[in-house]
Structure formats: C-alpha cells, structure tokens
Amino acid sequence: MIANFVNREQQALARHLRHSIPQGIIPLQHAMERGWRKAARHGDWPRWAQAIKQLPHGQGHVLDASNDIVCLGHAHPDQDLIRRQLLELHPWRKGPFRLFGVHIDTEWRSDMKWRRLHADLPELRGCTVLDIGCGSGYHLWRMHACGATAIGIDPTPLFAAQFMACKRATPEAGVFYLPIGIEQFPDLASAFDAVFSMGVLYHRKSPIDHLEHLRALLKPGGYAFLETLIVEDCEDRCLVPVGRYAKMRNVWFIPSPSVVETWLARTGFDEIRCLDITPTTSDEQRRTAWMRFESLSDFLDPDNPQRTIEGYPAPVRAIWRARRCR
Ligand SMILES: C[S@@+](CC[C@H](N)C(=O)[O-])C[C@H]1O[C@@H](n2cnc3c(N)ncnc32)[C@H](O)[C@@H]1O
Secondary structure (H helix, E strand, C coil), rough: CCHHHHHHHHHHHHHCCCCCCCHHHHHHHHHHHHHHHHHCCCCCCCHHHHHHHHHCCCCCCCCCCCCCCCCCCCCCCCHHHHHHHHHHHCCCEECCCCEECEEECCCHHHHHHHHHCCCHHHHHHHEEEEEEECCHHHHHHHHCCCCCEEEECCCHHHHHHHHHHHHHCCCCHHHHHHCCCCHHHHCCCEEEEEEECCCHHHCCHHHHHHHHHHHHEEEEEEEEEEEEEEEECCCCCCCCCCCCCECCCCCCCECHHHHHHHHHHHCCCEEEEEEEEEEEECCCCCEEEHHHCCCCCHHHHHCCCECCCCCCCEEEEEEEEEECCC
C-alpha cells in the first residue's frame, strides 16, 4: 500500500510543482519516499495501515476546508465502521475534521489558531507554501482552501498515518506530506511564497538556526508565519526550563515577544508584526474521545492554573508575520 501511495503522491507533486518549483521536484520526491518508508517502519504501522485500508478511496472528492471543521470525503453509510478505523489512529491531536462523515473532535481546536492569523495571510492563490511541523496536516487543508499548493513536514509517524487517512478521501488535492523533520528537508533556497512554523520554535535547540532556515526557504519578499510559546514580559528575556515544561521534555527556549522580534530582525526579516498573543485554555486544548491521554488541565498546577505543574508561567502563545528582506 505504501509503495502505491508514495508513487501516486510523487507524481501528483510533480504535476503541482512543475511551474512553481521545478528544481524542487526531484529532491522533494526523494525526501518524500525516504520519509514514508521510515514512517512505515514504526511498530504500529501495520495496524494503522490496516485501518486506513478499510476506508473508502476517492469517492467523489468532497473537500471543504473553508470552515473550522475540515470536511473530507462523502459521508459513508456505515459510520460505525469508519469511526472504528479512525480510532485505530488515536490519539488525534490537531483538527477538527469530518472524515467520510465522522466528526473527529481532536485534542486541539486548531481552527482557533487559524482564525488568529487568517486575516493577515497574503494572497495564497497559486502560491506554494510549506508548513513545518504540520501534525496531522489540519492547517495544510486550510491553506489549500485559500488556493495554495500546500506541503507539510512532520517526523511523527502517527500524524503521517492520519494524513494518509485524510488524503484517501481526496487523492487529487494539491496537499502533500513528507514524514521528515526540518533537518532532513532538502536544500530548496528561495522556493516558497510562505512558510509556516507553528509550535516548533521552542522544540528547537537552536532557534536562531531555525529562523535562518525559514528565511532561506522563502522567496525574497515572502512571508513567514511564526507561532511559539512565549513568556509575557516586556524585557528581553528567555525562559530555558530546567527539565520539563508543562510535562513536555523537549522545550528549550520560551522567549519574550521582544526577544522573538530581535531574533527575526537579526535573521533577515522585516515588516515584523505580532498578530496575536493568547493564553492557551481548555477551550482550545482538552481531552476528548479522540485523545484520551492527559491534556492541558493535567499540565497545570491544580491550585494555581496560572502556573504549569513545574511552577513555570502557564502556556501563552503568540503569532508573528514577518517578511523575508529582499
Ligand atoms: C506543537 S505541535 C504543532 C502542530 C501544528 N503546527 C500546530 O500549530 O497546531 C509541534 C509539531 O512539530 C513536530 N516536530 C517535532 N520536531 C520536528 C522537527 N524537527 N521538524 C519538523 N517538525 C517537528 C511534532 O511532531 C509536532 O507535530
């Protein structure tokens, strides 16, 4: 199944990029193949693949990603069957989706993040965009609904399997997924009209290298959308957690807004604009039937929800739009 899927995706990718990034087709096809083959070596892959195989294929290409719930595929008459297969891909973190008629109420209301930046998107019609750390790919579909060819990368095999389930409903869509990390992404200088890095910066050991990488991938004049955890502080300050932050092991730097803006300016961006600062609440991140593990309320101090369980400031996230200097 994986070989056929990758083959179809590679061909579709070539069709979609032949005018916009012709030089990127071969390197992206190779990275795509390597990424999917690696994802398919995950111990749970046979179970996930078996579940995906039970889903309808194609079937009328229903795709409506212009609203909060991304709807993919016709409603299937046997909703219980579809729900059972999709639950094999638990935990569903980023969404919400309606897939073959089944509503996937994910841990995160990713539509809330999209709403915070939507009004500040540049014209995306005919553009090629990259979403680094795209999770299940929820925002890729929203970008596609704005007219873009959307490419997402994420190294977590389960999220790739979730994307594969989504793509089954709309195999022809110009939405592509490479199960790789940013460090494995091919060297495609000045290729993308817009690059999104949302929820990734604080996982990087070298945030400045990450911003330089975003800049290099953008066309001159293209826009980066950067979303990160921040500390609300007017000073130039950066929290480096000792050990875990909100039970996450891999959080390195949580900057104040002014630090983010200095980093962006020093890595070659201008028109730097903070679009939003919002504390994360359980309206946006919570346990659901589709994500039964711990969620936000378990990561906060039960006696003081302004603090994480480790005693750090509770999660606040901010979004910037910044232009690559020409
Ligand atoms: C907090 S989630 C953000 C998901 C999505 N971008 C959003 O904003 O809702 C971070 C994502 O980054 C992915 N990730 C972790 N390390 C990465 C890397 N080296 N390159 C790209 N993505 C990475 C994780 O697998 C995870 O899906």
